[in-house]
Amino acid sequence: MSAGVRVSDLLYPNLVLADVGTGRKEEILDAIAERLARQHPGVDRYRLTVAFLKREGLMSTALADGIAIPHARVPELPCMIAALARSRAGVDWGSHDGLPTHLFLALAVPDDCPGSHLKILANASRLLHDAECRRRMMDAPDGTALLDVLRSHETRFFGSTPSIHGVHSLQRSDGATRTI
Secondary structure, X not given: OHHHOOHHHHXXXXXXXXXXXXXXXXXXXXXXXXXXXXXXXXXXXXXXXXXXXXXXXXXXXEOOOOEEOOEEEEOOOOOOEEEEEEEEEEEOOOOOOOOOEEXXXXXXXXXXXXXXXXXXXXXXXXXXXXXXXXXXXHHOOOHHHHHHHHHHHHHHHHOOOOOOOOOOEEEOOOOOEEEO
């Protein structure tokens, strides 16, 4: 990933949902939004869910190979946030290949930052289209292992570049501050 933009910089284990089950698209997006809101104080779960659903209404964010990258612009969001989710059984997400979707990388960006997330979306798509990365993510026993797999494949694909350069300081629900 060029310029140090890494998907995993936006993630930590509490933002990984190891098994979101087999619910409807709306239920999964709400579960992801709920997790993001719980981990990022000040993020409104309802507003985030609505933003994801509006984006899905324009065109499905499911790609092929069992992956989807739901993303949305959210007014008054303090910074870019992300969550990673997995459905072992798969979900009908309207993918290009018609197959169930198993891996979801959700990304929400501030409404006033046009284009800031495009490089991350492109890098995430490239990373998740790698068959070995997907296989290892599906085999990971828990959320921490899922994130470890993602990080190791980022390093393999894009090198060990530093993380996003101090764009925002983010207060996590566990009290830690993280600069992204």
